[in-house]
Amino acid sequence: MKENRIQSYLHKLQRHLWLRGLADAETLAEVESHLLESVESGLRQGLSVEDAEQRTLERFGSVKIVARTFEKERKDGMQKLLLALAVLMGLFIAYVDSRPTWDDTGITVGTMLLGSGLITLLGYRRPWLIALAIGLWTPLYETYLSRNFSLPGVILFPLVILLITSVGAYAGWAIHLGIRNTFHLA
């Protein structure tokens, strides 16, 4: 069944908010309630369903503008601090891993996994950015030092590292959301 324009708008908004780490069920339910009420108001004024939906969406604003405003309003110093911490952590791990005396891959992987998980558990809203901020430096450093520009060195190794940090970051974020939903935190 073809979804109507309101549902399509809500899906787009959900995707844009999710990419910004801002999607939550309450916000989307509130927006949906607003849009449906606005469409009903248009119908009461004699508009066709199509015109009422169009007017509603025009008045509400484009998905990009709305998502950007949500992001702007929720920006806080804590987010910047956590991102800076993730970059420092990634650089530190890359430095330690590059030392000739360091030969414990398990600890490196574990630190990446736990580090990325911890940052998103503390509330950083973009897990993919934390995965990059922590996981980018080790492969870069490795490639630079070893001058290994082969396919595994340039593509596969970074992908494996980013997979590890992504698992950690999304697991941390899932736990964070679980705690928020359980205790009904804003």
Place this chain on the structure above:
Amino acid sequence: MIGEALKGHLDLLLLAILAEGPAHGYAIIESLRSRSGSTFDLPEGTIYPALHRLESQGLLRSRWSEDSARRKRIYQLTPKGQQVLAKRQEEWKKFSKAINATVGI
């Protein structure tokens, strides 16, 4: 122009509307539109982030109402919100008085 100017005073307008009683987002926006004679006509979706921010600052609180056929999130001014509103209204009086005196209205 009006939209840009409005952004700086949106908090005051939202708090003032809610000073008249609890309301959900759609009603707040309708009130903003009708009371301003459609002059204040921001994209409606940009009002919700401001309401959420005011709530996180403790100036508003919200609850979900199941009274009607549809669930609605009702916002209400907190005592802290009332204090901030009174302060902002005073500031606005001084500001608008000074502007009017300067431009000769």
